[in-house]
Amino acid sequence: MIDNKTSFLAKSEVKAHDLEHKRKLAFNIQKYADTVVKGKQQYSDLHLARKKAKNVKWKAIENLDKYLEDFERNFTARGGKVIWAETNEDALEAVLQICKAKNTKQVVKSKSMVTEEIHLNDFLAKHNIESVETDLGEYIQQLDGEAPYHIVTPAMHKSKEDVAKLFHEKLGVPANLSPSELTQIARQNLREKYISSEVGITGGNFLIADIGAVCVSENEGNGRLTTAFPKTHIAIVGIEKMLPSVNDLHLFWPLLATYGTGQNVTVYNTIFNGARQTGETDGPEEMYVILLDNGRTNLLQTPEVRESMYCIRCGSCLNACPVYKNIGGHAYGATYSGPIGSVITPHMKGMEEFGHLSYASSLCGNCTEVCPVKINIHEMLLENRLIAVKQNLNDHREDISWKMWKRAMLSRTMMNIAPAGMKEMVVNRLFKKSWGLHRGKIEFAKKSFNQLWKERK
Numbered sequence: 056m057i058d059n060k061t062s063f064l065a066k067s068e069v070k071a072h073d074l075e076h077k078r079k080l081a082f083n084i085q086k087y088a089d090t091v092v093k094g095k096q097q098y099s100d101l102h103l104a105r106k107k108a109k110n111v112k113w114k115a116i117e118n119l120d121k122y123l124e125d126f127e128r129n130f131t132a133r134g135g136k137v138i139w140a141e142t143n144e145d146a147l148e149a150v151l152q153i154c155k156a157k158n159t160k161q162v163v164k165s166k167s168m169v170t171e172e173i174h175l176n177d178f179l180a181k182h183n184i185e186s187v188e189t190d191l192g193e194y195i196q197q198l199d200g201e202a203p204y205h206i207v208t209p210a211m212h213k214s215k216e217d218v219a220k221l222f223h224e225k226l227g228v229p230a231n232l233s234p235s236e237l238t239q240i241a242r243q244n245l246r247e248k249y250i251s252s253e254v255g256i257t258g259g260n261f262l263i264a265d266i267g268a269v270c271v272s273e274n275e276g277n278g279r280l281t282t283a284f285p286k287t288h289i290a291i292v293g294i295e296k297m298l299p300s301v302n303d304l305h306l307f308w309p310l311l312a313t314y315g316t317g318q319n320v321t322v323y324n325t326i327f328n329g330a331r332q333t334g335e336t337d338g339p340e341e342m343y344v345i346l347l348d349n350g351r352t353n354l355l356q357t358p359e360v361r362e363s364m365y366c367i368r369c370g371s372c373l374n375a376c377p378v379y380k381n382i383g384g385h386a387y388g389a390t391y392s393g394p395i396g397s398v399i400t401p402h403m404k405g406m407e408e409f410g411h412l413s414y415a416s417s418l419c420g421n422c423t424e425v426c427p428v429k430i431n432i433h434e435m436l437l438e439n440r441l442i443a444v445k446q447n448l449n450d451h452r453e454d455i456s457w458k459m460w461k462r463a464m465l466s467r468t469m470m471n472i473a474p475a476g477m478k479e480m481v482v483n484r485l486f487k488k489s490w491g492l493h494r495g496k497i498e499f500a501k502k503s504f505n506q507l508w509k510e511r512k
């Protein structure tokens with residue numbers, strides 16, 4: 056059986072040299088970058104807004120136990136039902152029991168990374184329940200049998216020609232349709248699903264403690280249809296999405312939109328704080344919120360990486376990361392890809408299985424620079440590497456090699472004694488596969504700077 060590290064290296068090797076894949080990715084990321092520049096212009100002091108947002112998330116995470124209890128109390132006071140799920144199995148079983156109680160064989164689902172994390176669609180399919188993705192990007196990926204490629208833009212790696220071909224093959228529509236025509240076909244297919252589904256499932260961008268509410272942001276209206284037509288609404292939300300007060304939304308909604316898509320604010324921002332109340336004309340008859348841990352408390356109890364729980368899943372760090380730009384989202388083999396995924400996945404899924412992701416970084420710091428809540432991502436990638444070393448998870452030969460390297464690099468005498476030819480032979484042999492396979496040989500200067508400086512004097 057191929058382990059996660061071997062799979063990651065193999066997939067990365069393929070994607071890093073797939074020029075067409077890199078062209079599509081570069082094109083879509085550049086469109087994103089151009090719009091973000093415009094979105095930032097709405098701020099008179101962007102640095103202050105980001106700093107305030109980080110302080111709010113610090114408060115929320117440091118007092119998470121209190122705010123979770125506040126949320127439950129306020130949400131249930133309006134007739135909502137809260138389910139605590141320690142593991143993904145707990146969450147899946149809770150969804151299944153609700154679906155069985157409603158005797159449903161079909162659910163509609165708006166875009167949600169947390170449902171991808173627990174593999175909800177596959178689980179429901181095993182129990183003969185169809186789960187229909189209603190976000191256009193997710194719908195495309197579901198048709199293609201692929202996981203989302205990006206936290207915000209699930210089908211970022213596909214061109215309009217790719218989507219037209221996919222619709223032709225899967226839905227039997229004419230080939231080479233325009234994007235607007237493809238959208239209308241998806242719309243027509245999905246409208247029937249909204250009306251016939253008993254259960255609608257969403258994630259949640261934020262949990263609001265003081266009013267007991269779940270906030271959902273989206274641009275297509277599918278989230279509202281998912282929660283308006285079905286009689287039962289299930290929101291599955293990670294516990295780290297907590298905000299202390301509804302008054303914090305004026306800060307977080309624009310930041311999420313600006314850094315996620317370059318908008319001033321997302322088109323649809325909805326606050327759900329329970330099922331339909333007396334006198335209200337729409338909304339579900341019942342609403343459940345599943346509060347998911349699934350390894351998040353591992354981050355909470357690890358001070359070095361606790362700050363990663365501030366993440367609002369805007370995807371900005373992915374678009375800025377030179378590694379992600381070269382290998383794409385699927386190579387990571389995890390639900391959350393890119394820099395932030397490389398920080399949190401080893402703690403949520405196991406350092407032994409996913410610790411290698413923390414090395415998938417140039418440590419350029421661009422991820423930290425573009426984070427709307429100023430998470431120190433590249434420093435936490437270094438912390439993950441240190442944790443892996445302390446847990447003796449590195450290969451024995453690697454440990455010896457680094458010790459020898461460190462000793463040589465800290466000794467000017469040793470560096471000067473070894474001739475350039477010997478250095479070249481050692482380094483080119485050590486890094487024959489990782490460096491030399493696609494690059495020229497490393498050549499050292501005949502004399503070091505130290506030696507040249509002495510000669511100058």
